[in-house]
Amino acid sequence: MMTKRIRIKDIAEKAGVSAGTVDRVLHNRGSVSASVKQRVLDVMTQLGYEPNIIASTLAYNRTRRIATLLPEFHSDPYWAQPNHGIERAFQAVRHYGVVRQPYFFGLFDQGQFMAQAHRILEDSPDGILFAPVFHQESKFLLQACRERNIPNVMINTDIENADSLCYIGQDSYQSGVLAARLLHFGLNRGDAVLLVNLEVGSYNAMHLIDKEKGFRDYFARFPEQQIQILKKDVEDFDDTGKMWDFLQELFREHPVLKGIFFTNSRAYKAVRCMPPERRKEVKIVGFDLIADNLLFLRDQDIDFLINQNPVQQGFLGVMSLFNHLVKKQEVERKQYLPLDIVVTENVDYYLRRQEEMQLFV
Amino acid sequence: MMTKRIRIKDIAEKAGVSAGTVDRVLHNRGSVSASVKQRVLDVMTQLGYEPNIIASTLAYNRTRRIATLLPEFHSDPYWAQPNHGIERAFQAVRHYGVVRQPYFFGLFDQGQFMAQAHRILEDSPDGILFAPVFHQESKFLLQACRERNIPNVMINTDIENADSLCYIGQDSYQSGVLAARLLHFGLNRGDAVLLVNLEVGSYNAMHLIDKEKGFRDYFARFPEQQIQILKKDVEDFDDTGKMWDFLQELFREHPVLKGIFFTNSRAYKAVRCMPPERRKEVKIVGFDLIADNLLFLRDQDIDFLINQNPVQQGFLGVMSLFNHLVKKQEVERKQYLPLDIVVTENVDYYLRRQEEMQLFV
DNA sequence: CGGTAGGCCGTGTGCGCACACATAAAAAAT
DNA sequence: ATTTTTTATGTGTGCGCACACGGCCTACCG
Numbered sequence: 213m214m215t216k217r218i219r220i221k222d223i224a225e226k227a228g229v230s231a232g233t234v235d236r237v238l239h240n241r242g243s244v245s246a247s248v249k250q251r252v253l254d255v256m257t258q259l260g261y262e263p264n265i266i267a268s269t270l271a272y273n274r275t276r277r278i279a280t281l282l283p284e285f286h287s288d289p290y291w292a293q294p295n296h297g298i299e300r301a302f303q304a305v306r307h308y309g310v311v312r313q314p315y316f317f318g319l320f321d322q323g324q325f326m327a328q329a330h331r332i333l334e335d336s337p338d339g340i341l342f343a344p345v346f347h348q349e350s351k352f353l354l355q356a357c358r359e360r361n362i363p364n365v366m367i368n369t370d371i372e373n374a375d376s377l378c379y380i381g382q383d384s385y386q387s388g389v390l391a392a393r394l395l396h397f398g399l400n401r402g403d404a405v406l407l408v409n410l411e412v413g414s415y416n417a418m419h420l421i422d423k424e425k426g427f428r429d430y431f432a433r434f435p436e437q438q439i440q441i442l443k444k445d446v447e448d449f450d451d452t453g454k455m456w457d458f459l460q461e462l463f464r465e466h467p468v469l470k471g472i473f474f475t476n477s478r479a480y481k482a483v484r485c486m487p488p489e490r491r492k493e494v495k496i497v498g499f500d501l502i503a504d505n506l507l508f509l510r511d512q513d514i515d516f517l518i519n520q521n522p523v524q525q526g527f528l529g530v531m532s533l534f535n536h537l538v539k540k541q542e543v544e545r546k547q548y549l550p551l552d553i554v555v556t557e558n559v560d561y562y563l564r565r566q567e568e569m570q571l572f573v
Numbered sequence: 574m575m576t577k578r579i580r581i582k583d584i585a586e587k588a589g590v591s592a593g594t595v596d597r598v599l600h601n602r603g604s605v606s607a608s609v610k611q612r613v614l615d616v617m618t619q620l621g622y623e624p625n626i627i628a629s630t631l632a633y634n635r636t637r638r639i640a641t642l643l644p645e646f647h648s649d650p651y652w653a654q655p656n657h658g659i660e661r662a663f664q665a666v667r668h669y670g671v672v673r674q675p676y677f678f679g680l681f682d683q684g685q686f687m688a689q690a691h692r693i694l695e696d697s698p699d700g701i702l703f704a705p706v707f708h709q710e711s712k713f714l715l716q717a718c719r720e721r722n723i724p725n726v727m728i729n730t731d732i733e734n735a736d737s738l739c740y741i742g743q744d745s746y747q748s749g750v751l752a753a754r755l756l757h758f759g760l761n762r763g764d765a766v767l768l769v770n771l772e773v774g775s776y777n778a779m780h781l782i783d784k785e786k787g788f789r790d791y792f793a794r795f796p797e798q799q800i801q802i803l804k805k806d807v808e809d810f811d812d813t814g815k816m817w818d819f820l821q822e823l824f825r826e827h828p829v830l831k832g833i834f835f836t837n838s839r840a841y842k843a844v845r846c847m848p849p850e851r852r853k854e855v856k857i858v859g860f861d862l863i864a865d866n867l868l869f870l871r872d873q874d875i876d877f878l879i880n881q882n883p884v885q886q887g888f889l890g891v892m893s894l895f896n897h898l899v900k901k902q903e904v905e906r907k908q909y910l911p912l913d914i915v916v917t918e919n920v921d922y923y924l925r926r927q928e929e930m931q932l933f934v
Numbered sequence: 935c936g937g938t939a940g941g942c943c944g945t946g947t948g949c950g951c952a953c954a955c956a957t958a959a960a961a962a963a964t
Numbered sequence: 965a966t967t968t969t970t971t972a973t974g975t976g977t978g979c980g981c982a983c984a985c986g987g988c989c990t991a992c993c994g
Contacts, residue, residue: 219980230944235982243942265668266631267980273949274982307627383922390918397758544929550922553914557751561744561911568905580950591974596952604972628950634979 218259227255238263265539275309276537278302278530279332281342281353283319289502290477290522291319291343294367296566297526298341305534313337320412322346329353333360339533340364341526344371345415363536367529368522369419370546377536380528380547382520384419387551388426388475391497394516394553395471396430396439398495404440405431405471406462410449410478423475442466449478455485463490471495480504483513501554501562510556517559519552523566579620588616599624626900636670637898639663639891640693642703642714644680650863651838651883652680652704655728657927658887659702666895673891674698681773683707690714694721700894701725702887705732706776724897728890729883730780731907738897741889741908743881745780748912749787749836752858755877755914756832757791757800759856765801766792766832767823771810771839784836803827810839816846824851832856841865844874862915862923871917878920880913884927 220238224231229248236244237252244252285292302312315332317324326349332340333356340357344350344366354373357364363377370379395405407427409420424443431439444462448454459482463469472494474482479498483491491513498505499518508514528547535541554562581599585592590609597605598613605613646653663673676693678685687710693701694717701718705711705727715734718725724738731740756766768788770781785804792800805823809815820843824830833855835843840859844852852874859866860879869875889908896902915923 217980221980231981232944232983233942236943239982241983245942248942264980266627267949268982270627270631270949270951270979271981271983307625386918390916393916393918548922548925550913550926551919552911553916553919555751555754555914557747557754558912558914561909564909565911578950582950592951593953593974594972597973600952602953606972609972625950628979629952631949631979631981632951632953634952 217264218261219264220261223252223255223259223261226259227252269308269538272309275311276338277311277313277335278339278341278533278537279313279315279335279337280530281315281317281325281328281332281340283343283345284316287319289504290500293500293502293522293566294343294526294529297523297528298530300523301527301530301534305530305538308534308538310534310538319345320415322349325349326352329356336360337362339377339537341529341533342366343368345369347371363533365529365532367525369416378532378543378545378547380525380532381549382525382551383548384422385426387499387518387520388423388428388473389430390426390518390551390553391423391473391516392427392430394497394518395473395495396434399437399439399470401437402440402468403470404442404466404468405473406442406444406466406469407473407475408443408482409445409475410481411445411476412447416476420475427473440468442469446482449481452485455482459485459490469494471497474498476500477502477505479514479517480508483508486513488513501559501566506559506563509554509559512556515555517554519554519562521549521552524549578625579622580625581622584613584616584620584622587620588613630669630899633670636672637699638672638674638696639700639702639894639898640674640676640696640698641891642676642678642686642689642693642701644704644706645677648680650865651861654861654863654883654927655704655887655890658884658889659891661884662888662891662895666891666899669895669899671895671899680706681776683710686710687713690717697721698723700738700898702890702894703727704729706730708732724894726890726893728886730777739893739904739906739908741886741893742910743886743912744909745783746787748860748879748881749784749789749834750791751787751879751912751914752784752834752877753788753791755858755879756834756856757795760798760800760831762798763801763829764831765803765827765829766834767803767805767827767830768834768836769804769843770806770836771842772806772837773808777837781836788834801829803830807843810842813846816843820846820851830855832858835859837861838863838866840875840878841869844869847874849874862920862927867920867924870915870920873917876916878915880915880923882910882913885910 220231220234224234227234229252233244233248234252236242237249280298282295283291285295302310313335315328317328325346329349329352340362342353342364350371354364354371354375358375365377366379368381370381399405407424411420428441431441446458474497477498477500479496483496496514497516497518498514499520500522501517501519505514505517509517532543535543552562581592581595585595588595590613594605594609595613597603598610641659643656644652646656663671674696676689678689686707690710690713701723703714703725711732715725715732715736719736726738727740729742731742760766768785772781789802792802807819835858838859838861840857844857857875858877858879859875860881861883862878862880866875866878870878893904896904913923
């Protein structure tokens with residue numbers, strides 16, 4: 213039973229018009245009388261017409277430029293991951309005439325973000341993918357996109373607005389809950405756990421707040437176990453001397469500490485400053501499969517890494533723009549990626565998937 | 574810096590021949606003198622030619638038929654999952670003229686498998702995707718594919734052979750290791766854990782053996798903890814009366830039992846026959862996100878489910894054939910999917926991904 | 935009543951490729 | 965030397981679609 217595919221020509225024939233007229237109806241180009249238009253539309257739905265994307269993209273013969281605005285990944289290994297996914301995605305859709313226009317900014321440099329945003333707007337791309345790490349500056353970019361009618365997607369951080377095509381990222385609150393659940397396994401009544409933010413200023417503030425909230429909410433469900441929750445903020449995480457002192461002080465002060473939750477991808481910066489026997493004793497949960505964390509994971513110094521799938525975030529971001537621009541499909545407004553629980557025993561699969569990450573269109 | 578895409582025409586021009594000749598070289602259709610062929614090949618590599626798949630599939634104007642041979646998913650909810658992934662994949666590539674020819678067999682019915690295999694061979698599809706659950710019969714099918722030169726991929730179970738395009742599945746050994754690791758969290762010195770096979774006859778035997786081996790090997794690394802490993806095979810898993818008796822007897826015999834590892838997706842068939850207080854006490858690890866397991870996972874009666882990503886297995890199986898047939902790409906001979914650790918706190922993401930499953934990997 | 939602007943619609947071309955067909959050159963057979 | 969066969973190469977067509985172009989028909993104005 214071969215279901216023959218319906219072509220524009222078939223519709224034209226059945227509606228008693230030419231292919232050109234059907235085309236005009238399809239693309240809303242006007243110059244079609246109301247009666248004919250209705251007749252064509254009726255035939256279309258009746259036959260269940262579905263445009264052939266293959267032929268369509270071939271005939272368009274047009275290149276779509278997608279601008280990407282991300283932190284330089286030299287400054288932070290985390291950002292190399294979305295970038296990798298983005299590269300993969302562009303590779304996957306290159307035959308559809310989609311090209312990348314990459315822009316980067318310093319991770320803590322608002323001015324540079326703005327400068328690059330302006331450059332992007334001058335180049336007027338067909339779509340924009342960006343990481344809105346600075347709130348005010350991102351608002352500006354969103355507003356500009358709105359005025360110019362440029363579809364845009366945000367990754368990693370969400371800014372509430374009605375215009376963006378979609379947001380792709382992780383659920384920070386839930387990742388805090390999950391971290392608590394994982395640490396909870398090794399805890400006994402009255403034990404203490406610690407939450408550590410290794411972060412500068414208010415950067416990423418919302419994520420950290422959400423994670424902490426999820427973390428605390430989880431333990432609040434078990435008040436009878438009297439788990440004590442400590443919290444520390446550390447800004448000088450690159451100063452190993454200070455880090456060492458901080459940890460010494462910490463363990464002296466809290467001998468019953470059984471678990472530590474590092475709220476971002478910098479767990480390794482603390483773990484490397486811990487005395488080896490402490491690393492084994494304390495259960496540690498961190499984020500993200502970056503090289504330095506993986507070393508400690510394999511040695512079981514870090515017990516769990518929660519994978520926020522940053523590679524997939526980049527990949528899906530580009531694909532969403534592609535689906536919108538080329539395939540003209542609806543895309544999901546909010547796309548939350550899985551929070552993978554990664555241990556020594558299953559880490560290799562995730563790493564390989566990140567590497568390969570080829571897709572299909 | 575616009576990198577203009579190279580067309581056949583460009584090569585023809587530069588090599589001083591016609592497009593037809595370049596085409597003959599590209600497809601190895603002969604009738605080209607050695608000198609010209611070499612000249613064309615040189616120009617191709619020099620310009621870095623890459624065929625335009627879009628235009629190619631349009632011009633081919635051919636439909637590829639892929640036969641799928643799977644267990645009926647009415648008989649076992651597990652098999653509904655690969656089937657779902659397969660459906661999604663065919664939907665994703667329908668524009669490329671790839672169509673499915675589905676065949677099913679009873680889960681324990683070798684004869685039906687063979688009958689369907691013969692029907693497939695008569696229909697001589699362009700590719701075959703199948704689940705080689707019966708060893709002998711699958712060998713026959715593989716041999717037939719070899720003779721007829723039909724590319725084929727296997728999912729879920731691997732049969733060593735040099736001809737298949739690829740195998741896509743999980744690493745059973747490693748999933749046993751992972752299960753052990755998860756149970757290990759809640760164990761103290763001298764505790765006992767139990768491994769249960771809810772299976773009929775020698776069906777799936779290799780998988781179960783591998784899982785058991787992985788499970789035992791993990792604990793063998795900690796001899797000083799003297800973890801006692803018990804093992805039971807249960808064939809009458811659908812007889813709730815017998816199951817109930819079996820579990821009663823079990824808990825009476827082994828009061829120190831702290832963890833149970835169910836080696837396939839049927840954990841729920843045992844858990845539902847456990848007294849509620851027992852469910853909470855004992856740590857339970859099972860496989861796969863099927864509805865009945867999920868109910869118990871949400872109630873924390875099952876503590877962990879290991880997700881073997883069966884949906885993705887089906888999806889990737891079809892995509893691999895697609896990559897081979899249409900895109901003419903190399904495909905990875907062995908594709909192992911991640912073993913996701915699923916708990917109440919992250920289960921929803923995985924379920925949603927399975928549903929949507931438009932792309933990814 | 936002729937001219938023209940504009941609404942409406944059909945035709946033609948090309949996107950890059952696969953493949954059938956035609957043609958030319960060379961080799962083999964008569 | 966001529967015919968037949970084989971080999972080598974160029975040309976043309978169509979896949980389904982997007983879009984430019986141009987033709988027809990009507991309405992409105994001078």
